Amino acid sequence: MAFEYVPGNTFFHKLDPRVKFLWWIVVMIMAVGLGTDPIYLGVVFISIFVVMRLANIPFNKVTSFLKGMAPVVAMYAIFNLLFPPIATDVKNPYIFFYLIPARTLPVSLEACIWTAGAVLRFLMILLVIRTILMITPIRDIIITFVKLKLPADFALALSIGLAYVPVLIDENTKIKEAQQARGWRYEYRNPAKRFNALLKQMFVPAIFNSMRRTGDIAIAIESRGFSHDIARRTYVRQLKYTRSDYIVTAVLLLAMLVGLAVGTWGLHWASYVNVARMIRQFLPSSSS
């Protein structure tokens, strides 16, 4: 499941959710701001795994998540491989082969390296979000939203939505079972057929039930004073920045500055163009 808190008591669990959020921002900036230099991204990538390790996150949860994301990542990779924006950087790419004869859709060494970086970047952002969700209870995420001045009703709506995910899953399982118990089949090999069966027989009861649910929830929260005076609402859960939060914030900001500086001026030798050039020395010369 996408929102799964893995209870724990590690240093990382105990950090203020705002610090965790900052970690995500820093990784985003470092990942997106610096192109796709594989060596540089690799370093940041490893740092994420170090955090996961130290936060005692079970590795099977990470792999099952990655498995779930695999199709999306694969599409992203193929797209980058076939359409790398490298034409301006590399005049004479090392072409492995053409996907379509007559010199269309080349697959080049440079594109491979570029893609490796792009995939790393994509995975990094996903993994950081995944890690934060695993070490932060939902209610802390909500409070963060409130503290970051998102509208309170939006934050609460989100919280209610998240609290309901298990209920909805349970309900849809029941609906599916009720149809199966009357001989209904949906395990077709053909995905179109399968989709059609699911849509037809799950759709009506699922919509009916979620409409009813929505009404019930609206009644329930209104009956507990939800819209009484949102601006003057009390928040029992509070966030407090501790010393370790300040330290981690400082470390993160420093890492970002150093990373940006090194990435922009110092590490030119590590750009994908240079990495490709280095590898090319060991390859037979390009056929083209």
Next chain:
Amino acid sequence: MLTVADKVVFQNVSFTYAGDSKPALNHISLTIHQGETVLIAGPAGAGKTTLCRCINGLVPHYFRGHVEGRVLVGDIDTKVSSISALSHVAAMLFQDPSSQLVNPTVFDEIAFGPENYGVPRDEILVRVKESIQSMRLDGYEERNPHSLSGGEQQACGLAAIVSMRPDVYVLDEPTSNLDPIGSMRVLAHLAELSRTENATTIIVEHKLEELLPLVDRLIVMQDGGIVAEGEPRRMFEDAESMTKLGLKTPQTALLFSRLRRFDPSLKIPITFDEAVSEMSPFLKPRMKGDARPTPREPSDPKNADHGDTVIHTEDLVHVYEAGTVALQGVTVDIRKKDFLAIIGQNGSGKTTLVKHFDGLLRPTKGKVLVFGLDASQASIRQLSTKVGYCFQNPDHQICTDSVRKELEFGPRNLELPESEIQKRVDEVTEAIGLREMLTDNPFNRSKGERQRIAVASVLTMKPDVLVVDEPTTGQDDRMARQMMEFYRKLHDEDGKTIIVITHDMNLAAEYANRVFVMWNGQILLSGSPREVFAKSEEIEKTYLKAPQITRFAQALKSFGFPPDVLTVDEMYREVAKRIGG
């Protein structure tokens, strides 16, 4: 005109929901005083829920329609106030606990109300702590409310409104999803609240047996109006007309009202203990008849007279993915002529067991044979022609826009010839009396009708065994009996094997010919209803209770009453025999 003591006042109130032609409330005038505990009873569709909705403003601010008259809560006119302002004074607990638990943890759930009303943080912390303790939810603070059992969810829902410190509690069937002991616990909390806080409490419930001793006033509704009202003891002086009004009269009260034939001055007891202590002085001077227990026909321990085995499980173990052991080694034989009631506390494994019969669950270990077919190998589709399964909530099942299509759904999935499909639809339509609604949209029919449509759509699969999961939950006594009569007919006339999961012990005692008591993933007791309910001490260990009349006979065993009396009729005959009537 309005005194402080009048907490909730209805002044000639009528209400018709927008789009309906019939009024849901019809000229209601009612005054409820500060500190009073009022029980509202009556058949389904009588307007009980609508009445509750008027008090916290859901009617007319959320449910719109035509209103006449005035509802006053304290000195607030509900028409000019808002739901959230009214709920601060009159908090409402709803029937389905899962649809009112909206927060990620139990702690947040209980804090939610006071947070919304801007109660200072320190005060909220105190209230949450108190509520958690009084509802015995200690240790659950950080759990997701939806991961709790039904009883715990209900306790959490109640804690969440107690923390709002309202003057008035409005509780709409707060125990409908609970087993007997769970209900008792919630009801005892309520009684304590109204005592300690001098709160005004308005409860809608079908479970009179537990509630009558706790309330000051009983209000009976029918067709949107109040048809009877008064102190419960006085009202049950006429127990039979209470039953005619659609109430589930306690069995001992029914018995006593019939015994008045022998002594017109006999007082009607409203609690179990009263009944027991009043029975001795009635019986002692009159005992002259035969005090020996009526001999029973010996029941066959092997159930051979119940015909061939249709379902057989052997050492069936089921462990859910999350690691919960739901069944730990169940070995049973279900026979052709069984009308089997499976009873047990929430979470004892009832539903898990029956889901193995049509392949919705596969055994983790052990064997399930359905008509000799290995259920772990057979497909759900194959099994669905042998074992029909009716879900508790018909809305999980209904998936088409006409009753006819719904009935055709199963046979079509089996790819039967068109003529056979139509033949089956005709048969079932006739048997269940759905003829006049065949072209209607099932979602527009009442809940009771949807339940019948759902059963009908399983019957067109022509299963030999019919499994029904809690068919009577949240229904009034009359509807529940109609449903059970219907299954009895399927059993007696059509030769179906019936398996009913239920929380209603009285119905299990009256209708079933075999009972399983489940506890902790095992079958603790099995046998005829007489054999099972005679062991009421063992039953109580599983947090269930034998029917009131059975326990009553057991409490009076010094007069020679058999321990396995199942119905009021039977008990009446036993008493009459002893006093020579």
